[in-house]
Amino acid sequence: MIPVLARLRDTxxxxxxxxxxxxxxxxxxxxxxxxxxxxxxxxPAGISFPTNPQWxxxxxAWNVANITTLVQSSAVLVLGVVPIAMLISSMAAYAIAQLRxxxxxxxxxxxxxxxxxxxxxxxxxxxxxxxxxGLLNTQLGLILPLIGLNMPFxxxxxxxxxxxxxxxxxxxxxxxxxxxxxxxxxxxxxLAVPALASLGVLMFLSTWNQFLLAIVLIDDPNxxxxxxxxxxxxxxxxxxxxxxxxxxLLIMAPTILVFLVFQKYFIRAMLAGAVKG
Amino acid sequence: xxxVGVLSRVDLGVRSRARxxxxxxxxxxxxxYAVFELYPIITAVQYSFFDxxxxxxxxxxxxxxxxxxxxxxxxxxxxxxxxxLIIFFTFLPVLLGxxxxxxxxxxxxxWAGGAARTLMFLPQIIPGAASAIAxxxxxxxxxxxxxxxxxxxxxxxxRAWLGDxxxxxxxxxxxxxxxxxxxxxxxxxxxxxxxxxxxxEAASLDGANRYxxxxxxxxxxxxxxxxxxxxxxxxxxxxxxxxxxxxxxxGPGYSTQVPGVQVYQLAFTENRIGQSSAxxxxxxxxxxxxxxxxxxxxxxK
Numbered sequence: 181m182i183p184v185l186a187r188l189r190d191t192x193x194x195x196x197x198x199x200x201x202x203x204x205x206x207x208x209x210x211x212x213x214x215x216x217x218x219x220x221x222x223x224p225a226g227i228s229f230p231t232n233p234q235w236x237x238x239x240x241a242w243n244v245a246n247i248t249t250l251v252q253s254s255a256v257l258v259l260g261v262v263p264i265a266m267l268i269s270s271m272a273a274y275a276i277a278q279l280r281x282x283x284x285x286x287x288x289x290x291x292x293x294x295x296x297x298x299x300x301x302x303x304x305x306x307x308x309x310x311x312x313x314g315l316l317n318t319q320l321g322l323i324l325p326l327i328g329l330n331m332p333f334x335x336x337x338x339x340x341x342x343x344x345x346x347x348x349x350x351x352x353x354x355x356x357x358x359x360x361x362x363x364x365x366x367x368x369x370x371l372a373v374p375a376l377a378s379l380g381v382l383m384f385l386s387t388w389n390q391f392l393l394a395i396v397l398i399d400d401p402n403x404x405x406x407x408x409x410x411x412x413x414x415x416x417x418x419x420x421x422x423x424x425x426x427x428x429l430l431i432m433a434p435t436i437l438v439f440l441v442f443q444k445y446f447i448r449a450m451l452a453g454a455v456k457g
Numbered sequence: 458x459x460x461v462g463v464l465s466r467v468d469l470g471v472r473s474r475a476r477x478x479x480x481x482x483x484x485x486x487x488x489x490y491a492v493f494e495l496y497p498i499i500t501a502v503q504y505s506f507f508d509x510x511x512x513x514x515x516x517x518x519x520x521x522x523x524x525x526x527x528x529x530x531x532x533x534x535x536x537x538x539x540x541x542l543i544i545f546f547t548f549l550p551v552l553l554g555x556x557x558x559x560x561x562x563x564x565x566x567x568w569a570g571g572a573a574r575t576l577m578f579l580p581q582i583i584p585g586a587a588s589a590i591a592x593x594x595x596x597x598x599x600x601x602x603x604x605x606x607x608x609x610x611x612x613x614x615x616r617a618w619l620g621d622x623x624x625x626x627x628x629x630x631x632x633x634x635x636x637x638x639x640x641x642x643x644x645x646x647x648x649x650x651x652x653x654x655x656x657x658e659a660a661s662l663d664g665a666n667r668y669x670x671x672x673x674x675x676x677x678x679x680x681x682x683x684x685x686x687x688x689x690x691x692x693x694x695x696x697x698x699x700x701x702x703x704x705x706x707x708g709p710g711y712s713t714q715v716p717g718v719q720v721y722q723l724a725f726t727e728n729r730i731g732q733s734s735a736x737x738x739x740x741x742x743x744x745x746x747x748x749x750x751x752x753x754x755x756x757x758k
Contacts, residue, residue, distance in 0.1 A: 328493025
């Protein structure tokens with residue numbers, strides 16, 4: 181009996197602390213959820229157990245916030261940014277790490293500069309640049325800058341991978357007479373799949389959640405990312421607490437769902453991404 | 458030796474041409490980076506020396522925009538606030554992360570570790586703008602924070618948190634704590650997992666208490682991970698935008714103004730492009746000046 185008690189006295193405070201930390205993480209989301217289920221037009225107060233949950237609020241918010249359109253436009257942005265950024269960053273990383281192009285290190289240092297600089301310094305010039313190019317308020321006008329701005333991290337990430345590929349593999353492929361492009365496509369890329377997959381997850385998340393560039397470069401909330409569209413939605417419904425919370429939850433839902441399904445993968449990618457970045 | 462030399466010289470000629478041809482691989486990335494990042498950076502520096510409203514002809518003003526960053530109270534305050542936010546975005550998450558990671562190590566329960574991991578990681582993957590909405594509701598007069606205070610009998614402390622000149626900045630800061638704690642905890646948990654468990658056993662045999670073990674084993678073992686947390690979260694604090702923009706817009710007054718939101722407002726609501734650019738350049742230099750020494754400190758052994 182006594183050892184059990186002693187153990188309990190040791191673990192109870194720890195468990196309590198852990199529970200508190202976990203609760204802190206989900207509490208704001210629960211508070212949103214509780215408000216989102218109250219009757220529309222009512223003024224919810226704090227967290228309360230919804231005695232009469234109005235699930236229909238989510239359907240209404242879906243329609244009011246135009247979620248179908250938003251998912252589509254976010255998907256277009258992600259599909260426009262992620263595959264191209266993955267391809268050209270791994271080509272560049274391959275050239276720097278394996279082909280050892282002249283001045284490759286200078287290029288790499290230049291990219292490292294972009295790794296720490298905040299988006300705030302590029303956003304205003306990009307606005308006028310896109311205006312000149314006639315791409316303001318178009319999705320292409322958001323896709324192109326996002327590809328460019330993803331280069332520092334993406335090349336950095338893929339370079340780490342290509343540096344770890346044993347030299348014998350690239351040498352043997354050049355002895356076989358395969359040109360650098362063939363070697364890249366048929367030998368190097370398949371080997372890079374794990375690194376590319378993590379990179380894809382990270383870039384998906386950063387594109388989907390991109391806010392600053394989305395609200396500056398695109399006026400129409402329906403052409404923005406999900407995160408960017410929130411701004412328009414809040415502006416229009418800031419007084420309707422119920423609908424606002426339901427809409428915001430719907431806007432968060434896709435990333436949360438994707439996260440819960442691919443959880444292990446996400447965490448691994450984000451932790452590795454953090455360490456390398 | 459000479460034979461090899463001749464061979465390699467021929468070989469070098471072919472190989473150097475081949476190496477230059479490799480630039481074809483690097484070119485698309487270079488072009489995209491140059492056009493959409495380097496060129497805008499140069500343009501921002503250029504704008505910062507002019508007075509420009511975005512429409513009419515710009516006037517060169519020398520360093521006046523930079524002087525104003527440090528003399529106009531609102532601009533200077535935004536920079537000060539971004540440093541205050543480091544307490545909330547960096548210091549608290551690292552501290553909480555260390556506590557949680559140490560506990561999970563001691564409990565050695567896979568279940569607790571896994572559950573903590575999933576729940577604490579959630580804030581990391583939702584858009585910052587959406588978290589701001591969640592917290593705006595929490596902080597509202599009818600929100601959960603005041604509800605909790607009332608339940609604890611602390612009615613006198615209730616207020617509209619984000620509308621309060623004194624409390625709005627810490628309140629915004631806590632949103633940052635909420636966002637960053639999960640990532641830091643997970644990084645530190647992964648780091649602790651790599652520390653040799655026998656070190657702890659040996660230490661406790663030597664009579665080292667929990668605090669000593671933490672000082673002598675955990676902290677040094679996590680040096681790299683702490684460095685990563687500190688770097689990422691300091692950048693997030695100094696260059697914060699999403700959370701502040703969606704929760705307070707810098708208000709009330711300019712009590713939560715930060716450089717990111719200020720850059721946006723100067724450019725797009727006040728049409729002071731030059732001033733906005735000067736602030737953005739100063740912000741970037743501050744980020745570099747803070748991050749580079751930190752990187753060096755945590756890298757060296």
